[in-house]
Amino acid sequence: MQMQVLGTGCAKCKQLVANAEQAVRELGLAVTVEKVEDPRAIMHHHVMSTPALVVDGEVKVAGRVPSAAEIRILLAG
Helix, strand or coil, X not given: CCEEEECCXXXXXXHHHHHHHHHHHHHCCCCCEEEECCXXXXXXXXXXXXXXXXXXXXXXXXCCCCCHHXXXXXXXX
């Protein structure tokens, strides 16, 4: 599994990274959350509003910060 947080490094982006890392820990997954700050890489995913959470190349959430609990549900499903 590959997980990325797309964003420019703002407070919301940092919170999404923290929530994603917490969800991964709680599920016991061996997944590294990659931070993507390059605007070209963000646009590659056709994301217009950050932060965004990408799992295995698919944008799961964009424009808001989901809680760790919501991320756990996304990963388990």
